Amino acid sequence: MELDKTDGIIHVATGDWELVKEVLAMFNKAYKKSKLKYLSSVEVDGVLFSYIDAREASVDHVFLFGSSFGDRVKALRDKGEIDW
Numbered sequence: 001m002e003l004d005k006t007d008g009i010i011h012v013a014t015g016d017w018e019l020v021k022e023v024l025a026m027f028n029k030a031y032k033k034s035k036l037k038y039l040s041s042v043e044v045d046g047v048l049f050s051y052i053d054a055r056e057a058s059v060d061h062v063f064l065f066g067s068s069f070g071d072r073v074k075a076l077r078d079k080g081e082i083d084w
Helices: 017-030 059-078
Strands: 002-004 009-014 037-044 047-053
Touching: 009 017, 009 059, 017 037, 017 047, 017 059
Parallel strands: none
Antiparallel strands: 002 009, 009 047, 037 047
């Protein structure tokens, strides 16, 4: 995950765009003051990226979202549901 400081957009490398949307929805429900917003997803050189608007989000929310996404990916890997 990378935050582009020039435009405030988080670039999330992922194997599943829907997983990013799912984790973001759960995150925003848990942290009602979160200002993170899903923008779009693209494929760049075979790598899937989702873009999250973090311009109005706190640094804590950016960190917590990244941690939440990483935890969800690890849980799915441990269950053998994903292999990326």
